[in-house]
Every structure is written in C-alpha cells, then in structure tokens.
Amino acid sequence: MSAIIFENVYRYFIRDGRSFPALDGIDLTVADKEVVALVGPSGCGKTTCLRLAAGFELPTKGRVTVGGQQVIGPGPDRAVVFQQFALFPWKSVEENIAFGLRNQGAAASTRQERISAIIKLMGLEGYETAYPHQLSGGMQQRVAIARAYVLDPEALLMDEPFGALDAQTRIVMQEELVRIARVNPRTVLFITHAVDEAVYLADRVAVMTRRPGRIKEILDVRSVRKAERWNDHERIEDVMDLESFVHLRTHIWRSLREEKMEAAP
Amino acid sequence: MASPSQRPPSKLEVFVLGFIGLAGFVGLWLAASTSGYVPRQFLPTPFDVLARAIHLLTSPFAGATLPVHLARSLERYACGVALAAAIGVPLGLAMGWYRWLDDIVTPVFDGLRFIAPIAWVPFAALWFGTGIGGPIMIIFSGAFPPCLISAYRGARFVDSKYIEAAQMLGTSNLRTVAEVLLPASFPSIVAGLRVGAGLGWQSLVGAELIVASAGVGYMMVQGQSNISTPTVMAGMLAIGLVGLLIDVALRQMEARVRRRRGLA
Numbered sequence: 001m002s003a004i005i006f007e008n009v010y011r012y013f014i015r016d017g018r019s020f021p022a023l024d025g026i027d028l029t030v031a032d033k034e035v036v037a038l039v040g041p042s043g044c045g046k047t048t049c050l051r052l053a054a055g056f057e058l059p060t061k062g063r064v065t066v067g068g069q070q071v072i073g074p075g076p077d078r079a080v081v082f083q084q085f086a087l088f089p090w091k092s093v094e095e096n097i098a099f100g101l102r103n104q105g106a107a108a109s110t111r112q113e114r115i116s117a118i119i120k121l122m123g124l125e126g127y128e129t130a131y132p133h134q135l136s137g138g139m140q141q142r143v144a145i146a147r148a149y150v151l152d153p154e155a156l157l158m159d160e161p162f163g164a165l166d167a168q169t170r171i172v173m174q175e176e177l178v179r180i181a182r183v184n185p186r187t188v189l190f191i192t193h194a195v196d197e198a199v200y201l202a203d204r205v206a207v208m209t210r211r212p213g214r215i216k217e218i219l220d221v222r223s224v225r226k227a228e229r230w231n232d233h234e235r236i237e238d239v240m241d242l243e244s245f246v247h248l249r250t251h252i253w254r255s256l257r258e259e260k261m262e263a264a265p
Numbered sequence: 266m267a268s269p270s271q272r273p274p275s276k277l278e279v280f281v282l283g284f285i286g287l288a289g290f291v292g293l294w295l296a297a298s299t300s301g302y303v304p305r306q307f308l309p310t311p312f313d314v315l316a317r318a319i320h321l322l323t324s325p326f327a328g329a330t331l332p333v334h335l336a337r338s339l340e341r342y343a344c345g346v347a348l349a350a351a352i353g354v355p356l357g358l359a360m361g362w363y364r365w366l367d368d369i370v371t372p373v374f375d376g377l378r379f380i381a382p383i384a385w386v387p388f389a390a391l392w393f394g395t396g397i398g399g400p401i402m403i404i405f406s407g408a409f410p411p412c413l414i415s416a417y418r419g420a421r422f423v424d425s426k427y428i429e430a431a432q433m434l435g436t437s438n439l440r441t442v443a444e445v446l447l448p449a450s451f452p453s454i455v456a457g458l459r460v461g462a463g464l465g466w467q468s469l470v471g472a473e474l475i476v477a478s479a480g481v482g483y484m485m486v487q488g489q490s491n492i493s494t495p496t497v498m499a500g501m502l503a504i505g506l507v508g509l510l511i512d513v514a515l516r517q518m519e520a521r522v523r524r525r526r527g528l529a
Contacts, residue, residue: 054429054433055432055433056429056432056433073432074429074432074433075432075433075435076433076434076435078433079433079434080429080430080433082426082429082430084426086426086427086429086430087430088427088430088444088445088448089526090448090449090451090526091448099431099434099436099444100434100435100436103434103435103436103437103440104435133526147434151434151435
C-alpha cells in the first residue's frame with residue numbers, strides 16, 4: 001500500500017517578519033495506485049502541497065504520510081517530475097535515468113536491464129547518448145518521467161508535468177502517460193492548470209480554493225469514466241468530445257471561476 | 266559606453282584600430298628612446314629589446330637561455346596554480362554546500378585575501394625557502410582566491426531544481442557535491458581558473474625575486490644588477506606574451522565548456 005495522505009496540513013510562510021498562510025488545513029487522500037489531479041487558481045498552494053509530499057518543505061502543522069511513513073525529507077520512494085524537467089544537462093539521457101538507480105546500489109546488470117526497459121517503454125531508443133539540450137521539450141519530459149519511473153517509486157509526484165510543452169506535444173504526452181499508467185500503475189499526485197488534462201488523466205480531481213488553500217471539492221472522474229466507457233476511445237479528442245467529459249470539465253471550470261471572482265477586489 | 270548613434274565596428278575596423286593603438290605605443294616608445302633625452306642604456310628601443318630577446322633564445326644569460334628560464338618558470342607556475350585549483354575548487358564547493366564550513370572559512374579567507382602575492386614573498390622565503398617551495402607558495406597565493414571564490418559562488422548559485430532532483434533521487438551529500446554541484450558550477454569554475462591562472466602568472470616575478478637558480482624573474486633580477494635594461498625588458502616581453510597565450514588557451518577552453526553545455 002502506498003497511499004499519499006495529507007492530515008490537516010497547514011503551511012505558513014514567514015516574510016518580513018509576518019506570517020502568511022499558504023495552506024489552511026488540507027485533508028486529502030490519494031489511494032494506492034490512484035491518480036489524483038490537483039487544480040486551483042494560481043497561487044493557491046498546489047505546488048506547496050506537492051513539495052510537502054516530496055519532502056522539499058515541511059508542514060507548519062499537521063502531517064503528510066506516504067505508504068504509512070511520515071514525510072520528513074525528499075527520497076526516492078517519492079519520485080518527482082518537475083515542470084522544468086530538471087534533467088542534469090551534463091549527463092546523457094541514459095546517465096540521467098541511471099542516476100537514481102546508482103544511488104540505490106543496484107548491480108550493474110539489473111540496472112542496465114531496468115534502464116533498457118524504461119527507455120523502450122518511454123520511446124527513447126536511439127537517444128541514450130544524447131544530452132538534454134539536444135532534445136525537444138517533449139523528449140526531455142519523457143526522460144524526466146523515465147528517471148522517476150525507473151526507481152519504481154511508491155508515489156509519483158508531478159508538478160505541471162506538461163506545462164512547459166506546446167499544445168500538440170502535450171496531447172501526445174498525455175496519451176502516453178495513460179498508456180504507461182495502464183502498463184505500470186502508480187500512486188500519482190499531479191498538479192495542472194489545464195482542466196482538460198485533469199479530467200482526462202485523473203481518477204479524481206481535487207479543486208482547491210484560492211489562497212490560503214483548502215480542498216474545495218473532489219470530483220470522482222473514475223466512476224464517470226467507467227459508466228460512460230471513456231476507455232473505449234483511443235484518442236484524447238474523442239474522449240474530450242463526450243458529453244460526460246464536457247459536463248465534468250464545465251463543472252470544474254465554474255468552480256475555479258468562482259474562486260477567481262471572489263479573489264477580485 | 267558606446268553612444269546610441271554608434272554602430273558596432275566591423276571586424277576589420279577593430280583590427281585596424283587595435284593595430285593603430287599598438288603602433289602608436291611602439292612609435293612613442295621609439296621616439297622617446299631615440300630622442301636623446303633618455304640614455305639608450307635605460308630606455309632601449311623596441312628593436313633593441315626584440316634583438317636582445319632573440320639573442321637570449323640561444324645564448325645563455327644568468328646561467329640559462331630564455332627558453333630554459335621560461336621552462337623553469339612554467340614549472341613553478343604550473344605547480345602553484347595546480348595546487349591552488351586542487352585545494353581551492355573542492356574547498357569552495359564544500360563551502361557552498363555546508364553552511365558551517367562557510368562560516369568557519371570565510372572570516373579567515375577574507376582576512377588573508379587582501380595580502381597581495383608580493384607581500385607573501387618574505388614570509389614564503391622564510392618558511393618554504395628559496396628552492397621550489399617559496400615561489401610555489403607565492404604563485405599559490407595569487408591563484409588561490411579566484412579558484413575558491415568561483416567554486417563557492419558556482420555552488421551557492423546552482424539552480425535549486427538540480428539539487429532537489431538529486432535529493433529526490435536519494436543522492437548522498439558526497440555524490441551531490443561531486444556529480445551535481447561540481448558540474449553545475451563548472452562554467453563558473455573554469456572562469457575562476459582563468460582569472461586565477463592570470464593572477465598566478467602575474468605573481469611569478471615576485472615569486473622569482475627570491476629564487477637563486479633560474480626562471481624569467483631571476484633572469485630579470487640578474488639583468489637589473491648588470492644594468493642590462495634590454496634583458497629586463499626582454500623578460501617583461503616574454504612574460505607578457507606567455508601570459509597572453511595562457512589566457513587565450515583558457516578562454517578557448519571556457520568557450521568549449523559553455524558550448525558543450527548548450528550555454529552559448
């Protein structure tokens with residue numbers, strides 16, 4: 001079991017001697033092998049949530065557990081895919097993917113086996129010796145996902161994983177992620193600006209309020225997906241045309257718009 | 266500062282202007298030394314200096330030819346700069362990673378770094394002798410600060426996303442310093458090495474003031490005691506030219522590093 005659980009999490013930032021609330025009591029559970037998307041107006045604390053689960057920051061109050069373990073720092077059981085990829089520019093594709101495995105002290109042969117498998121899965125064959133700056137944004141993000149997946153982490157944390165990609169590449173990568181998730185399901189928490197993306201990829205979508213962030217509502221996409229047989233459609237645009245998809249998307253849009261309206265002076 | 270109305274000069278213009286500057290400098294020098302106001306013995310013409318330098322290429326002065334003096338100088342220089350890089354870069358990186366080390370070293374470093382290499386000469390001679398140790402220490406004192414500062418600044422300003430990526434991949438401290446901080450700050454380190462190499466070379470004559478065997482500085486000191494101004498100036502010419510060559514070589518290395526990283 002590798003659930004991600006936020007228990008009454010508060011996070012304050014201190015600036016100029018004053019304390020600003022960023023998260024105001026987050027309760028959220030991402031069940032084992034479940035994909036949850038976090039959406040919300042900008043500055044609502046989505047990224048802070050993800051960073052707390054990653055262990056880059058610690059909650060001011062409350063706690064975050066992953067797989068039953070309280071998060072006290074970053075670690076390879078919670079692999080992160082960054083918006084700006086954060087690949088090591090001085091290492092080749094293969095070396096980037098191997099970096100985490102080498103930390104685990106795996107034998108060279110097992111390491112090579114796992115690297116080859118993930119390179120194949122992510123469609124990176126032929127790019128093993130390329131350097132990140134020689135690759136397109138989409139290819140770089142494939143490497144970043146491979147680098148996270150190869151560790152076989154309990155949880156995968158993705159911060160706007162496709163935010164830096166152009167619209168077409170984005171769609172390819174979204175379909176790709178669904179394909180990989182079918183082969184190799186993971187507990188995933190991901191952040192996105194794109195409501196389409198959230199509804200298409202997630203089992204549940206959590207909508208946050210404006211700052212200080214709270215969970216406003218959680219929508220169960222999975223049951224709709226099953227009932228309306230979204231998985232019968234291979235292409236993302238076909239799914240996005242379905243009435244049930246449009247309905248969910250519109251609902252989330254309205255919910256987000258309310259937050260933005262209230263935020264206006 | 267170029268005024269906005271000025272267009273950038275073409276390559277040819279830059280070359281011509283540079284040539285005019287150099288020619289003007291040599292011309293003034295020539296005029297001064299042939300004017301008769303200054304004895305030729307104290308201000309030889311550029312041609313005298315050049316002739317002396319060419320002469321020194323093959324015939325020994327103060328026990329060795331100019332190339333041999335240069336070779337001995339480069340030996341000391343290479344040792345001093347290598348030592349400065351070998352200590353300065355790792356220490357700078359470690360200071361960038363461990364705050365406590367930064368807090369320990371910085372006051373000592375700041376206290377010492379304004380002592381110019383030449384000011385180390387008497388101390389170096391007393392402590393390390395006039396053989397190989399003293400001169401190396403003086404060159405080291407010139408080259409060390411830029412090595413340390415550039416590695417430190419490089420490590421401190423590494424994009425936090427690389428450090429976070431390393432952390433979430435479960436990387437140990439040692440490996441983070443060696444495989445993330447070092448390569449991430451490599452462009453900064455190479456720039457610092459270039460400055461350090463330049464300062465080290467500039468400290469050379471100071472270092473060789475105390476040397477009693479061979480080296481360009483030693484040759485120049487001997488030239489001074491023999492009142493041979495052309496020899497002194499030939500030494501200066503050699504130092505200037507070799508310094509320029511070192512800088513050009515390191516500049517190219519820096520450019521290559523940046524290109525490979527996709528920075529330029």
